[in-house]
Amino acid sequence: MIEVKGITKTFGDFKAVNELSFSAQQGEVIGMLGENGAGKTTTLRMIATVLKPTKGEILVGGKNVVHNPEAVRKQIGILFGGETGLYDRLTARENIAYFGKLYGLDNALIKQRTESLANRFDMTRYLDKRVGGFSKGMKQKTAIARSLVHDPSVVLFDEPTSGLDITSANVIRQLIGEFKEEGRTVIFSSHIMSEVERLCDRVVIIHRGTLQYNGTLETLYQQNQTKDLDRIFMEMVGAGR
Numbered sequence: 001m002i003e004v005k006g007i008t009k010t011f012g013d014f015k016a017v018n019e020l021s022f023s024a025q026q027g028e029v030i031g032m033l034g035e036n037g038a039g040k041t042t043t044l045r046m047i048a049t050v051l052k053p054t055k056g057e058i059l060v061g062g063k064n065v066v067h068n069p070e071a072v073r074k075q076i077g078i079l080f081g082g083e084t085g086l087y088d089r090l091t092a093r094e095n096i097a098y099f100g101k102l103y104g105l106d107n108a109l110i111k112q113r114t115e116s117l118a119n120r121f122d123m124t125r126y127l128d129k130r131v132g133g134f135s136k137g138m139k140q141k142t143a144i145a146r147s148l149v150h151d152p153s154v155v156l157f158d159e160p161t162s163g164l165d166i167t168s169a170n171v172i173r174q175l176i177g178e179f180k181e182e183g184r185t186v187i188f189s190s191h192i193m194s195e196v197e198r199l200c201d202r203v204v205i206i207h208r209g210t211l212q213y214n215g216t217l218e219t220l221y222q223q224n225q226t227k228d229l230d231r232i233f234m235e236m237v238g239a240g241r
């Protein structure tokens with residue numbers, strides 16, 4: 001479903017991502033771990049066609065992200081940490097519809113999908129209110145609904161629960177579980193070990209742009225003879241290494 005083959009991304013003479021390879025099958029949930037600056041967001045941006053790899057190749061559903069970005073974008077839903085990219089002056093519904101139109105959906109389908117997503121995320125109360133007055137969690141739900149309006153088979157979530165309260169974070173964790181049941185492929189980055197342990201089939205650990213581990217948690221635990229993911233992570237990429 002997603003094949004990342006030997007990608008490198010340089011900014012000037014700095015290598016943010018270095019010869020990174022991993023893949024994700026349909027219905028698989030991959031957790032991406034790495035310290036601040038490890039290259040997680042850069043990698044997700046390259047898969048999302050937002051940044052071009054300096055070297056290497058990425059295929060999503062067999063389509064090359066550089067040669068066929070339109071076809072890739074139709075298959076993926078993206079949520080990037082920090083700014084949600086929502087328009088404050090538009091309502092949640094209008095923000096979602098705007099994206100739906102970009103994906104070429106007709107108005108009836110946009111309305112139907114928007115309302116079903118609003119129900120699913122319990123956001124009907126504020127669906128027709130302007131995003132400018134929303135809390136962080138409300139904005140995040142709106143951004144997630146927007147990322148799903150075209151029913152993507154691949155979901156890329158960059159630190160989706162960062163800064164959210166326990167309830168909102170759990171809504172998103174539950175959602176990732178549901179994506180899997182629906183057969184979507186998910187790659188998400190996180191700094192929360194328990195979240196990765198709970199949700200992921202496989203983890204990809206990156207340190208300074210270089211792959212440190214790509215495999216199941218069980219194998220990682222076996223190799224390290226402990227189930228303490230915090231400790232394994234610190235030993236693998238810990239400060240100063």
Ligand SMILES: Nc1ncnc2c1ncn2[C@@H]1O[C@H](COP(=O)(O)OP(=O)(O)OP(=O)(O)O)[C@@H](O)[C@H]1O
Pocket residue numbers: 011016034035036037038039040041042043
């Ligand atoms: N547009 C850019 N220009 C120059 N350097 C960049 C750019 N984007 C990212 N970098 C650098 O690339 C490295 C990887 O950044 P990236 O945002 O991918 O890390 P990250 O793993 O997502 O970190 P965090 O956990 O803090 O979100 C960092 O050193 C960052 O400063």
Ligand SMILES: [Mg+2]
Pocket residue numbers: 040041042081158
């Ligand atoms: Mg990041």
